[in-house]
Amino acid sequence: MAGAKGAPQGSPILTNGRVGSGAGIVHRAWADGLGPAEQLLWMQRLLRHAELAGRQGEIPVAAVMVDGQGRAVGWGSNRRERDQQPLGHAELVALQQAARLRGDWRFNDCTLLVTLEPCPMCAGALVQARVGRVVFGASDPKRGGLGGVLDLSTSPSAHHHMQVVGGVEASLCADQLERWFKQRRQQQREQRSGKPAAPAPAG
Secondary structure, eight states: OOOOOOOOOOEEEEHHHHHEESSSSSOOOOOOSSOHHHHHHHHHHHHHHHHHHTTTSOOOOOEEOOOOOSSEEEEEOOHHHHHHHOOOOOOHHHHHHHHHHHTTOTTOOEEEEEEEEOOHHEEEEEEETTTEEEEEEETTTTTTBBSSSSSSTTTOOOOOEEEEEEETTTHHHHHHHHHHHHHHHHHHHHHHHTOOOOOOOOO
16 A cells, blocks of 8 residues: 555555545544554564464454553454454453553553454453554454444544554555455365365465
8 A cells, every 4th residue: 555655655644634544544643652664663563473373273463552662562463262262352462461561451652553453342442441542454344443334433432532543554464364364265165075275375
C-alpha cells in the first residue's frame, strides 16, 4: 500500500487530519508517540511473531503493547488452540502480560499494535484498559471492532476514546492471513480425501 507523501512505504494515508487505510478507516492522525517509521518497524516484528503462531496451528495474529518510552511491555499471539481458551486472542494475551509487568490496568500512555483489526471483544477490552492508541495492520470488514462492522473507539457508550491508526503494512498482514487460511483449507480437503497435506508455502 502506498503511504502518504514523505512517509515510509506501508504507512497509513493521511488526509484532512484523519488516517485512512483505503477501507474507510481510521480516525485521528498520530499526534505524538510512535511515528510512521516506528509503527512500520513494530509491525514487521509482529509479522514474524504471527508467522510462528501460524506454524503452530494458530491463526497468525500477533500484538505488542508499547509504553510511552517506546518499550515493549507485553507481547501476544493467538493461543486459542494451544490453550483451548476462547479469550486467547493476541491483543488480550499482550494486555494481560503488560498489566502483570506494570502492576497497573490503565494504559493511557501506551500503544497497542496488532497485525489484524481487533474484534469487538478485544476492542472492548482495549477501551476498558484505557489504551491510548491502537495501531493495526489489516482491516477486518466482517468482524472488526474498530471500524470494520462497528467502531467501539468512538461509540457513545465508551467511557474512553482511543486514537486509532489502521493500514500499517496492511497488504503484508492481509497476505499472511490469506496464505494461512488457504493452506488450512487445502489441508482439510486432503485430510478428508486421505491424501497427504502439501507442505506450507515458503515466506
